[in-house]
Amino acid sequence: MNWLIAIIQIGLLVLFSPLLAGWLKWCKCRLQNRKPPSLFQSYRDLIKLSRKQPVVAHHASWLFLIAPYIIFSATVLAASVLPFIAIDLPTAASADVIVFVGFFAFARFFLTLAGLDIGTAFGGMGSSREMTVSSLAEPAMLMAIFTLTMTASTTNLSAAIDYVLTQGLVLRPSFLFALLALLLVAVAETGRVPVDNPVTHLELTMIHEAMILEYSGRHLALIEWASQLKLMIYGVLIANIFFPWGIAQQFDIHSLAVGLATILMKLAGLAIVLAISETAVAKMRLFRVPEYLSFAYLLGLLGMLSHIILEVTR
Amino acid sequence: MEIHQFDFYTQAILSLSALVGLTSFLMLGQARLLRMIFVFAVQGLLLAFTATVAAYSLDNHHLYISAMIGFILKVLIIPYMLSRQVLKLNLHRDIEALNNKTTVMLSGASLVVFSYYILHPLVSSSSTLMINALAVSLSVILLGMLLMISHRQAIAHVVGFMSIENGLFFAAIVSTNGMPMVVELGIAFDVLVAAILFGIFFLQISRSIDSLDVDQLNRLNEVE
């Protein structure tokens, strides 16, 4: 039974992720006074792409061909660790937060390899930029997550969320910092404005798009889907760690439904915030990205320090 | 004692103190004057909020007045005055190069450690809240000084000066629930007069050396 719920949860996470991307696009369009596309446009795009014949460069190696599958499955595995509508599911116990970050790193590794594989200038450029950003973003993310795990004394996400739930509403300075840090990191990692802009293919600035320039057809669909899923995962992570109220703790229909409804509302809210910030903030120059990420790291560090200094027993 | 065992007031003050400390760091690393002034206003807002929380939780009505004075003075009047000066003197496009940002930031961090260090003798006799609040306010004071040392623009010096006042205000609210009203009013009056005098000085300095770069104030020194 529990396994069934776990599998349904993963399925829901994967299924809903294009919807989140659609909703985000919808919000942005409304904010910019444009006529929004349908909420389900992302699904249509994915379906259309997957029907098309993928075109592969002549000197592409096997790596280029399998990378989309690896990326997608690694991201789905990461999603499986994350409590989405319920905690204490059997899948949650299988891996902790460090593995969770590891899945992303794994996916990214193959993505950059695939970018390099064809040997075009853009692919290489995108890969090198991706590695620069991620090498700065990952420590910041780990810092923020460690703040959480130190407070909860566990690296298991599910257990940590459980801890936060049982404590009730506690104002922790460290969580404030960790939240800010994680928001900044999430923006950088999912390739949103002001670090990267997913809707343009401007050679001077693109990062993520540069790497997948050579993909087409179902390969592209998988990679797009994976990146939508990644956005979803970050949203769920932030929503469930810092505002876990509403998540199902028992496995009956009622609480699961409540859990699903609340997490969808939280995600919708987060997406609105992201849409507003993307509308208000201009994309920054690539050279300023390290500054941005080191600020995120500083916040994560401050979160850790304020946990040690302000909150721990003397 | 873990943080979840504290009452809500303590948690709120601790969180606010962390944020106040953060704003000090933000000011320190800021190269553009208008942004620095904006962060300063945010710090003022956090302080007014702290005073309100303290007034509400401790049922201490005169802190409402302090919060009000602080809000008017440090969130509205002084930032408005400073940013008007920046715009008038056409300084908002200048990026003030902090030529050794890393060093400045690192020394800022060590100043925080230093303030915890010198407050260490009080650990046995004071609560966690007090120690932390005092240490944060002391580090805000020291960071304000560092801001003045590391920046060259006179306006940045004033922001540093005023953020030192902010640190003192925070210490006064948290550690002693606010000074007596007379003293509080006197201090507010002094700050207001100082702000006006600074305005006069910007005028005098910019007339006399044609800029507000205080490095150019170097006529008086011992070694000739």
Place this chain on the structure above:
Amino acid sequence: MLAAYLLLLISAVGIGYFAVIGHQPNVGKQNVYFNSLSLFISIILAFNVFEHGNVLSDNKAFLIDSFNVYLILLTAFIGLTTSIFSASYMAHEQEIGRLTEARLRLYYSMYQGFMLAMYLVLTTNNMGIMWVAMEGATLATVLLVSLYRTPESIEAAWKYFILCGVGIAQALFGTILLYYAAAKVAGIHNALLWSELYQNAQQLDPNILQLAFVFLLVGYGTKMGLVPLHNWLPDAHSEGPTPMSAVLSGLLLNDALYAVVRNKMLVDGATQNHIAGAFMMGFGLLSFLVAALFLHRQKDIKRLFSYSSIEHMGMMTFAFGIGGSLATFAALLHMTVHSLTKSAIFITVGHAAQLAGTQKMEQIRGLIKTEPKIGWGLLIGTVAIAGFPPFGVFTSEFLVLLATMHHYPWLAPLLLFGIGIAFAGLFRHIQPMVYGLKPEMQHPISANLLPVMIHLVLVLWLGLSIPQFLADWFSQATLLISGSLPL
């Protein structure tokens, strides 16, 4: 008690009055009247205290005891004599076109503002108000330092403002810590009142008070010009108008020291050890020696004497730091004679600079030939400040030395060395100015040296014998500060 209120009221009225009419021709005289009224009232106040002992106002907001009463008297007196000097000085400055009417209004108004701040520092019983008044004194004088609007004076004023503002912020942090310590003790109702704190000093947390004292010493020490926080002092003294230098040196520095000593009394009561004194001794001795050495390097006559002020403040801080009854008595006496002598010197220097048309010592020559009054005034003043017998400075320095030999014999050579260096530094510059060849084109000016004469005669008198009432106050204040009677 009424007298204390009146004292504050007069200055407060003066601020507004001179802000309106401060540009009229005979305003200097009116300033003298204001200050003589203040002196008159402070004499009445002093009589009251002399007859009835300490006065604490009903709401405990003001306290006059034997420690501050003589300082109030001194403040009023120097305020008056300097205002006599400033009347002719400012008239001359206006004549040669260095000042506009608006600036004169500012000057006279802020002169009273400064006096108000000084009286408030001395009379208040509330440590918070003391801080506010001390900051107020900076705010009142900062625009006076830049009165001439030269680039140098603006720089000096900016330095003065920033350094003193930042410095005194430390003192407020110290005061907050003090309040924090007091608020923890039950039974102290109004925890910033000095009289309350003094009665309950033993219950205060010694750790917090020690820490608070460091901040207070650094804060008020900046105001006092203690090395290494002295940078503003020579600049502000040399660039502002001379009457301002006279009152800054004669009054502001004293009041800052007064604030430190008031706090030291609380800290000593709480800690029951000598830690506060040790801090003061260290800072004091450092300032004393460094300033004595810096005397030799000066080119500007007002800078020279401002370093001499730092040197003497250092000695007083050192003496208060030693702490015994003898040293405390000596420090109290030194505060008085130094104020009198130094303001007299600045008045003379002001005249000398107007005579020569410059403050550069190289160009001031032959004073005694052009204008014997000024030459002699400067010479005698310097003799007095350098600590020659029979002037009062000699007496107090001798007592400090005696106390040092008694408590810390190994520091006595350092002290002697510093006195010697300072003496050489002063005379090396003063001698050619007084006796040197008179430059051509130097004409006598009308100088009013009456204040100088009065000050120097008083210093001489204090050197020969201390009047009974003053001796009584000194003894009581010594008892209050050090806990034992002198001699």
